[in-house]
Amino acid sequence: MNIAILGFGTVGSGVYEIIEHAATAETKALHVTHILIRKGKEKKLSIMCDDIKTILDDPQLDVVVETMGGIEPARTYIIEALQAKKHVVTANKAVIAKYLKEFTNIASENGVHFYYEASTGGGIPCIQGLEKALRVDVIDKIYGIFNGTSNYILDHMHRYQSTFDEVLKDAQHLGYAEADPSADIDGFDICNKIRISASIAYNYPITDQFPVFGIRNITKEDVQYFSSKGLVVRLIAETRRKGNSYSCVVEPMLFNENQIEANIQNNYNLISLHGDTIGELKFYGQGAGKLATANAVIQDIIDIMQKKTHRQCTFDHTMNYDSSFCKTDYILRCNPSLLPLLKELSYDIVSSSYFHIKQIEVTKMHAIMNEILKQDATAFMASIYETKEEQSC
Amino acid sequence: MNIAILGFGTVGSGVYEIIEHAATAETKALHVTHILIRKGKEKKLSIMCDDIKTILDDPQLDVVVETMGGIEPARTYIIEALQAKKHVVTANKAVIAKYLKEFTNIASENGVHFYYEASTGGGIPCIQGLEKALRVDVIDKIYGIFNGTSNYILDHMHRYQSTFDEVLKDAQHLGYAEADPSADIDGFDICNKIRISASIAYNYPITDQFPVFGIRNITKEDVQYFSSKGLVVRLIAETRRKGNSYSCVVEPMLFNENQIEANIQNNYNLISLHGDTIGELKFYGQGAGKLATANAVIQDIIDIMQKKTHRQCTFDHTMNYDSSFCKTDYILRCNPSLLPLLKELSYDIVSSSYFHIKQIEVTKMHAIMNEILKQDATAFMASIYETKEEQSC
Numbered sequence: 001m002n003i004a005i006l007g008f009g010t011v012g013s014g015v016y017e018i019i020e021h022a023a024t025a026e027t028k029a030l031h032v033t034h035i036l037i038r039k040g041k042e043k044k045l046s047i048m049c050d051d052i053k054t055i056l057d058d059p060q061l062d063v064v065v066e067t068m069g070g071i072e073p074a075r076t077y078i079i080e081a082l083q084a085k086k087h088v089v090t091a092n093k094a095v096i097a098k099y100l101k102e103f104t105n106i107a108s109e110n111g112v113h114f115y116y117e118a119s120t121g122g123g124i125p126c127i128q129g130l131e132k133a134l135r136v137d138v139i140d141k142i143y144g145i146f147n148g149t150s151n152y153i154l155d156h157m158h159r160y161q162s163t164f165d166e167v168l169k170d171a172q173h174l175g176y177a178e179a180d181p182s183a184d185i186d187g188f189d190i191c192n193k194i195r196i197s198a199s200i201a202y203n204y205p206i207t208d209q210f211p212v213f214g215i216r217n218i219t220k221e222d223v224q225y226f227s228s229k230g231l232v233v234r235l236i237a238e239t240r241r242k243g244n245s246y247s248c249v250v251e252p253m254l255f256n257e258n259q260i261e262a263n264i265q266n267n268y269n270l271i272s273l274h275g276d277t278i279g280e281l282k283f284y285g286q287g288a289g290k291l292a293t294a295n296a297v298i299q300d301i302i303d304i305m306q307k308k309t310h311r312q313c314t315f316d317h318t319m320n321y322d323s324s325f326c327k328t329d330y331i332l333r334c335n336p337s338l339l340p341l342l343k344e345l346s347y348d349i350v351s352s353s354y355f356h357i358k359q360i361e362v363t364k365m366h367a368i369m370n371e372i373l374k375q376d377a378t379a380f381m382a383s384i385y386e387t388k389e390e391q392s393c
Numbered sequence: 394m395n396i397a398i399l400g401f402g403t404v405g406s407g408v409y410e411i412i413e414h415a416a417t418a419e420t421k422a423l424h425v426t427h428i429l430i431r432k433g434k435e436k437k438l439s440i441m442c443d444d445i446k447t448i449l450d451d452p453q454l455d456v457v458v459e460t461m462g463g464i465e466p467a468r469t470y471i472i473e474a475l476q477a478k479k480h481v482v483t484a485n486k487a488v489i490a491k492y493l494k495e496f497t498n499i500a501s502e503n504g505v506h507f508y509y510e511a512s513t514g515g516g517i518p519c520i521q522g523l524e525k526a527l528r529v530d531v532i533d534k535i536y537g538i539f540n541g542t543s544n545y546i547l548d549h550m551h552r553y554q555s556t557f558d559e560v561l562k563d564a565q566h567l568g569y570a571e572a573d574p575s576a577d578i579d580g581f582d583i584c585n586k587i588r589i590s591a592s593i594a595y596n597y598p599i600t601d602q603f604p605v606f607g608i609r610n611i612t613k614e615d616v617q618y619f620s621s622k623g624l625v626v627r628l629i630a631e632t633r634r635k636g637n638s639y640s641c642v643v644e645p646m647l648f649n650e651n652q653i654e655a656n657i658q659n660n661y662n663l664i665s666l667h668g669d670t671i672g673e674l675k676f677y678g679q680g681a682g683k684l685a686t687a688n689a690v691i692q693d694i695i696d697i698m699q700k701k702t703h704r705q706c707t708f709d710h711t712m713n714y715d716s717s718f719c720k721t722d723y724i725l726r727c728n729p730s731l732l733p734l735l736k737e738l739s740y741d742i743v744s745s746s747y748f749h750i751k752q753i754e755v756t757k758m759h760a761i762m763n764e765i766l767k768q769d770a771t772a773f774m775a776s777i778y779e780t781k782e783e784q785s786c
Contacts, residue, residue, distance in 0.1 A: 014670075026529065125525060135417055135692065136688050136691055138417075258552075263656050276416065282676070283675070284675035295530070299528065306702075
């Protein structure tokens with residue numbers, strides 16, 4: 001099987017490395033024949049080139065692996081590769097979240113495959129787990145820790161009583177967080193991953209029109225306060241389904257200290273799904289990183305080689321966004337002068353700056369939070385997972 | 394796809410139920426055409442019969458689902474079905490652990506498939522996860538909570554400070570434990586599951602010649618003592634590989650209270666594997682139960698229907714049992730008069746009846762425990778997971 005790798009960053013070089021050091025019969029059957037690098041960059045390997053056309057014109061080429069990241073030129077190259085009747089495997093969550101239906105249609109028209117296991121959960125086989133579960137069950141809930149950087153920060157703040165800034169610097173030093181950590185700490189990375197998962201689960205392309213609240217504002221004192229109540233905070237993406245309605249949210253959630261989510265350490269991910277007959281399934285592993293993510297890319301390539309077709313999604317079902325069936329409790333920290341903004345809600349004042357809001361619709365709470373942030377830019381909130389469970393929404 | 398179910402107990406009736414209430418296009422394509430019940434039992438459904446020959450002679454039949462359990466007549470029926478060129482799917486761990494290579498060979502000779510996802514981890518797709526991981530990595534460790542009954546007992550003893558007998562009665566009342574709980578609490582059920590997993594991982598049929606120590610002797614005081622040290626006990630099956638050597642053991646293991654294993658509640662299972670590029674992967678879910686286990690059976694049937702061939706094992710590799718690369722610490726409780734039996738070991742006396750033994754080979758510790766049990770039939774021991782990790786064995 002002949003493979004071209006577009007982009008030679010962390011994941012692209014990981015794919016090359018696993019194939020070069022092939023440990024199994026399956027990986028020994030894979031050959032990297034082209035690596036696309038940026039124009040002007042030094043061609044350190046003879047198989048490197050800077051022209052996509054050379055690659056797509058090669059009749060011997062079977063699979064294009066896109067690991068450039070970002071929207072363009074990734075989108076154009078993916079489409080051109082599919083139209084050139086090359087299978088495409090990608091780890092690029094941003095471009096998939098936006099163009100999943102388009103890519104799938106073009107792949108189908110050209111009789112090739114478009115696979116993207118590595119885009120969600122890194123090395124964790126959660127896309128396949130979801131696709132498999134959907135063969136038997138309607139999946140009515142997907143949730144979990146989809147981002148290693150934010151989990152590293154929250155876990156270390158909890159276990160080592162550190163401040164947000166201390167842990168962020170530490171994570172940047174270790175290469176777990178980028179110089180600009182916004183995508184990870186503000187929830188946009190997770191947003192892409194839950195969109196991909198929910199789109200597969202509901203066979204409907206999920207837009208980004210749902211509430212997202214990150215962990216930028218969390219303080220050492222917040223974590224200590226939660227801890228004093230036996231609670232541990234994690235940044236969670238969640239989608240739930242009820243008939244043809246779905247909810248989606250990205251927000252900090254509080255788990256009891258003996259729940260599994262509360263005990264996911266460092267930069268690991270944990271992705272859960274629920275179906276009628278299978279019950280609750282959870283997948284744990286490295287959600288990012290060179291070799292684990294490259295492993296997922298290579299698994300997709302081997303599926304293509306062994307003709308193990310993935311479940312076909314057409315994304316032509318119709319679903320409505322509706323969070324009214326998802327009510328939950330929140331702990332809110334804000335300047336007490338803003339209490340009038342909560343006036344129509346049921347809440348307890350649990351300390352001078354922490355308020356426990358009862359059974360509020362997710363979308364409504366995020367709208368109120370946006371109002372609060374205008375006057376207290378440091379405010380923070382987290383939902384309480386258990387209180388949502390009791391709703392059986 | 395036409396299916397015969399052999400045996401109509403928990404799993405067999407679950408398979409029938411999921412197909413009758415088919416929620417997906419895939420399950421709607423499945424049809425149960427025969428159910429084999431015991432001679433003399435009432436035929437409540439028109440598709441029930443008590444003669445295997447009628448079933449195997451049906452040229453329209455595609456798949457035989459064996460859910461009778463036990464060795465005979467399961468083994469004979471599986472072989473006859475394969476020889477009649479029917480695919481076979483089974484959840485019967487006892488017969489697979491013993492005859493995996495034989496069944497696989499006969500299936501291969503007859504051009505049909507023999508699949509057994511439900512045999513290990515119930516509804517958890519861990520056999521597939523393992524087979525997939527093996528396409529890229531050498532798997533050098535598989536371990537986990539493979540038995541829901543023993544986990545229910547240990548978890549409830551820990552969380553509710555109950556005695557073994559209280560929780561066992563409770564579990565029997567809820568249907569989680571059998572009237573004779575021996576297979577679950579003495580580790581034989583888990584033994585079958587780790588044999589199946591290790592046989593796949595090493596492509597070598599693993600025998601039952603490895604140390605097994607269960608939880609029959611654990612007391613409320615043991616659990617309290619572990620708890621006072623921040624440790625939680627779980628019954629674990631583990632296999633490790635180093636080159637062509639492997640170790641296998643079933644024994645209680647102690648985890649730090651914030652490790653994931655320590656937080657697996659009730660009768661859930663957690664199965665972990667480790668490979669070079671994928672790192673650590675964990676799969677969590679219902680390891681038993683009617684619909685979850687039936688779900689796994691149906692997933693295998695759908696794989697056959699969709700021609701998604703599983704990874705081919707030939708079981709013709711050669712491996713040697715050798716636990717010398719696996720040393721670990723143990724906490725032992727026994728009558729102090731037996732201390733002379735430990736005379737060649739390095740150990741600390743941590744209380745009047747608890748002893749902390751340092752870095753001992755697994756097989757050696759189990760041999761000493763067998764000597765101790767001859768004089769103190771109530772003795773208990775558990776290894777300390779972390780101390781094994783440090784060995785990088």
